[in-house]
Amino acid sequence: MEVKIGVQHAPREIVLESEQSAEDVERAVAEALSGKAPLLSLTDEKGRKVLVPSDRLAYVEIGEPAVRRVGFGPL
Numbered sequence: 001m002e003v004k005i006g007v008q009h010a011p012r013e014i015v016l017e018s019e020q021s022a023e024d025v026e027r028a029v030a031e032a033l034s035g036k037a038p039l040l041s042l043t044d045e046k047g048r049k050v051l052v053p054s055d056r057l058a059y060v061e062i063g064e065p066a067v068r069r070v071g072f073g074p075l
Contacts, residue, residue, distance in 0.1 A: 001025070003042060005050070006058035014052070016044040022062050029060045
């Protein structure tokens with residue numbers, strides 16, 4: 001699952017591939033924005049943790065990864 005995180009006062013967004021479900025990511029974002037958690041903590045598919053202070057979150061985009069196509073067939 002691809003997750004894009006916009007951070008205030010940062011010129012680039014954070015993009016990571018996570019094995020967490022969309023519901024788990026959404027729950028973590030909701031907890032961070034409600035003040036229950038001081039950090040948004042997500043784990044990427046390689047096991048690395050990404051921590052973002054919840055007061056610096058601009059947006060979080062949750063989406064499915066694009067399927068890579070191989071070959072020259074019709075799209």
